[in-house]
Amino acid sequence: MQLRKLFSLDSILIYRVYTTHMENPDRKSYTAGQLAKVANVNIQTVRLYDRQGILKPASRTEAGYRIYDNEGVKRLNFIIQAKELGFSLKEIKEFLELRVQSVQACDRIRKKTTEKLKDIQNKIAHLKKLEKTFKGLIGDCENRVISDQCPILEKMEV
Numbered sequence: 041m042q043l044r045k046l047f048s049l050d051s052i053l054i055y056r057v058y059t060t061h062m063e064n065p066d067r068k069s070y071t072a073g074q075l076a077k078v079a080n081v082n083i084q085t086v087r088l089y090d091r092q093g094i095l096k097p098a099s100r101t102e103a104g105y106r107i108y109d110n111e112g113v114k115r116l117n118f119i120i121q122a123k124e125l126g127f128s129l130k131e132i133k134e135f136l137e138l139r140v141q142s143v144q145a146c147d148r149i150r151k152k153t154t155e156k157l158k159d160i161q162n163k164i165a166h167l168k169k170l171e172k173t174f175k176g177l178i179g180d181c182e183n184r185v186i187s188d189q190c191p192i193l194e195k196m197e198v
Contacts, residue, residue, distance in 0.1 A: 069098075070108045079116045089119055094133045126156060 072090070076083040089095035090106065095115055097106035108116075115136070122132045131152060138145035180191040 068110060070112065072097075072106050072108070075108045075112060075116060078113055079120060081116070081120065086116070089116070089129075092129050092133065094119060094129060094136055126160065131156075 070078060072086045073083050076086045079086075086095065090097065095108075095112065098109040098112060099107045101107060118136070119132055122135060123129075127135070134152070135149055138148055177192045177195055180195070184191050
């Protein structure tokens with residue numbers, strides 16, 4: 041089966057050709073730069089995710105340019121959302137693999153998310169301890185009698 045392509049030119053000073061397959065007119069093709077723009081990220085981010093194997097192009101042009109489709113947009117948005125939730129690229133890659141693999145994926149993802157929540161709660165507890173310590177140090181500094189020693193530095197040296 042030979043794919044027939046529809047070519048259209050945009051109306052800006054520099055012309056580019058975008059391809060849309062006639063079998064699926066809703067499908068949009070994106071270069072890495074266009075995908076980055078759609079997702080509001082730097083093109084280097086798209087390239088990094090491609091190198092990490094978590095964002096794969098749908099195809100390549102004869103010149104070797106990566107072409108992404110709507111699934112690539114969805115996948116990139118998923119990666120961005122997961123990063124904002126504090127997941128590492130390794131964890132995101134696991135999620136993406138689980139998304140494709142099985143019905144039991146939900147249980148494994150829930151377990152990983154529960155672990156992430158515990159990690160966040162531990163970080164919050166640690167930050168609260170740091171906040172209390174800093175408030176105490178600042179209070180000691182504000183209440184000190186004029187001396188050559190800084191109470192903050194004295195506490196750090198102990």
